[in-house]
Amino acid sequence: MAALAPDTAVGPLLRDWRRQRRVSQLELALRADSSARHISFIETGRSRPSEEMVLRLAEHLDVPVRERNVLLLAAGYAPRFTETALDDPAMDALREGLGQLLRGYEPYPAVVVDGTYTVVAANRGIALLMEGLPEKLLAPPLNAMRITLHPEGLAPRIRNLPEWRGHLLEQMGRQLALSRSPALRELYEEVAAYPLPAPRPGAARTEAAAHANGPAAMPGFALPMRIEHDGHVLSFVSSISTFNTPMDVTVAELAVETFLPADPATVKYLTSVLP
Template sequence: MPAPEPVGHLLRRWRLRRNLSQLDLAIRAGVSARHVSFVETGRTLPSSAMVLRLAEHLGVPLRERNRLLVAAGHAPAFLERPLDDPEFEQVRAALRLILRAHEPYPAAALDHRWNVLLVNTAFDILLEDVDPDLLRPPINLMRLGFHPKGLAPRILNLAQVRAHLLPRLDRQATHAGDPQLHSLYQELRSYGPDEQPQPPDPADIALPIRLNHRGVELCFINTVTTFGAAFDVTLADVAIETYLPANEATAQHCRQLGQPQASTET
């Protein structure tokens, strides 16, 4: 196995990813540029408090802050448990409650790589006619949306949606420094289409997602909720993705599909 990467190398990579000089980071963190230099070159081994201070000003995700701490010889500061951990039952119950509150409109809880953790029953609107291979856990919402055998053939403004969401995924991959997100981004780009999207309608308050469902054209707007104050790595990574009706026809169609009874785990 390769030797663990030194904390100084990791911090330098995060600093360069944020387009900051050593002086920029030093000013933000309230330390000397010389100290930042010594940490990056390994001449100084930072304390756990210094690692967390630098990571905070670099916007490092909690998961990666633990990695920095371990690389510096310290214990992780943030809990990291799988969502199916028995101690997380209260969290799962809260997530189900949030998802049910969005019925009869689709909603899902996702991890930091867009893998589906929980859905409400209205989410079935997005799953009809999808290739069964794409529904094998873990279901990836981005892949589900853009794969030619997924939701893509039913998205009526696919080029516009791609032009909005793919740059977002690219920024997320860069910000998180996650090679799996970079790989997902490259995969989704390969699906096309390459045509330029039409500019958004100035009357739209958000990007509309126009979707064919059983011969009916639906229009949703998308919202994302995150738990920014979380101090558990897993919970900090969870996002709630919801699809709200952009017009009364869409709302009525969803209501006619019937009130769901409960959320289900994937």
């Protein structure tokens, strides 16, 4: 069989994903119940993989759902995974379920974002933290990373901004290593270039005191985000959840981030202002 065009062939694309995942041809073959020789033939264009083989290799290489459609197209097959808009009636049950989840988590903050951190839904806890932000940052579409790290956004309110900023940029870096999203790369370069706000007077002394106060102020089990609101310093640790075995590109790229209070003072404050 003649080799496929190198720019569009599925073989080079699969080879790139394999190398990115640092998996040898032999290891991939063992995972996919194939042979290293067959994997080599696919990658060089000497063999055209079946639709099932493309999906099997993509699964074992942890290729994002959106990119699996790209691989199928490159191999000459129709895309397998739909991409349904969230406002489509077919997504009614999903939207309602996410809404119930966010409301049920109140008064603690929770937000749903897509693959480029565009805010899909948020609860009153998130709205509380965003109070007083400039309109230009709150104009749709809201972007969670931009709102958090912009020098006119939440950044000046975050007491441990260098650590939290480093955590967020590292998180985005891991995502970029797993996907090939130009939009995400553009966002990363934008927010990474934001200047750090000038330190507040006495900020260093305040942070030193927080560290000295022990676990109640700085939990040892996870990096907290310590953020000011109306004269109070709230402390949160975050958790991110995604959908298991998504069959739709839109759903595959959704993530729910919840912020768990890291000290009793944060619990008391939130329950008092968001009953």
